[in-house]
Amino acid sequence: MSTPLVIGVDVGGTTIRSGVVDAAGRILRSGACDTPERSQEAVLAALEGAIRAFLSDPIAAVGLGVPSHLERGTGRLLQATNVALADLDLEAFVRERFGLPVGVENDANAAALAEWKLGAGRGLSTLVVLTLGTGVGGGLVLDGHLYRGWAELGHVVVQVDGPPCQGACTGRGHLEALVSGTAADRAARELWGADADARLLVERAQQGDGAAQARMAQMGHILGAAVGSFANLFDPDLVVVGGGFGIAAGDLLLEPARAALRREALAPARERLDIVPAELGPDAGLVGAALVGREALERAA
């Protein structure tokens, strides 16, 4: 079959979304269910249902994006964040259930894969994709290959001994603590009280409010410093910024980030590297999961 169909499954803390994706990355059909909270068995049963729902199509492979690190070498799922999955060979589980080639990848890496193959990074060789939402995720494409390691881009230290991360991370001054929807919520509350949030901060900055613009500019400045670190490590062709907060904020973040990048990056990245918005939006996770399945299909061929 020249354009086989693949099922992608995007496993999130509240929702499991699955769908049928064609070779061009189009979502032909999709559905969603709540992520069961009580046990790994319940989550696995939900995943099985989310895949089975689309097997009436001629499916050639399955790909899953999961909010977990995978063990280097084995691909074993170590410990998911906000989902009851831990210490599990999820690829083998799904493969044995359905007898199809299966790929499993960290969800942020899968979304970066989608942005590379089908979004703002099309045709490039080395790419940094940052997802600024409640937290900060991301992925790396290095020399024409998705980097399969942790790539926890939100947990680089940008300000030693700075504000603490939330949740399981014990670090301080990480990018996620300084530039994220959560950090923007906090900035908004400091300015306007308990009911204010990131959405209001972005809205008021867009309307010209000086205090809001200053907070957004400071976050953009810090974002640009972190991007400078990535530039000096990887010399990427492009940096792509997505995620709900990243897309909503747009140039309020990206303009000051570009200015900071010019200072922090070594030549010649300093002159030529740009930071642009992601293109795929909320579908990146599902499409990326399907691309991971497509890669498993190619390995099996």
Add this chain to the structure above:
Amino acid sequence: MSTPLVIGVDVGGTTIRSGVVDAAGRILRSGACDTPERSQEAVLAALEGAIRAFLSDPIAAVGLGVPSHLERGTGRLLQATNVALADLDLEAFVRERFGLPVGVENDANAAALAEWKLGAGRGLSTLVVLTLGTGVGGGLVLDGHLYRGWAELGHVVVQVDGPPCQGACTGRGHLEALVSGTAADRAARELWGADADARLLVERAQQGDGAAQARMAQMGHILGAAVGSFANLFDPDLVVVGGGFGIAAGDLLLEPARAALRREALAPARERLDIVPAELGPDAGLVGAALVGREALERAA
């Protein structure tokens, strides 16, 4: 030949060192000359002489480590630091002169390759090697391969808007500006006046001087934060710290760095990742260059 000999050339700002290295990484013979300052032609002539000096041995390949970024894809030398080499296909130049397989690599990457193959990182799959000297260099081994990109580990931002780098880098708060021989020189001068330097700082800290110990501990703390960033990006099996200042300082730096790493790294790296001293010392550059030549030989075979 089962153990072919390779010439390694370590091109530094003041000295070009070259030698014959066997398959076990032993330096059988070596020599050095001053690095000509005036022109690229003079440097190339010196490199030619440094190689020709050892051609009476049965040489199978040549490897060079250069203080320059190489262009991704082509391997072209972009712009060397403190050496008159720029915009040049050095590999082709040497190959055409001697008719042997030739490899060229960034000098810090070459030293990391040596520490991986023959030093503290033997047998591991993913490794971060940091070289703390006058400046900070380093290299990455990712999933069993030397990463051929920039890997300018000394130019990650650890303290946004912190102290400036020296030389061509316009950035602020980079690891190199905060933890290096140069940063230690500055700390010593602040404590004891213009004649004090990094060597005195380390010596006094080892003798129990409280102010010296506090400065070393602060540098180790910042080093550990940067290592935390690398842990969260790459999940390495081990972090190796070398370089003149790094080796002299030893546990004065590494103990506080390990403590900071415990805080900054995500689980499970937090519990299991260690930071250890490099093993190869000042020979790492020459041996690494020879290993780069050996890789070129294997590609040619």
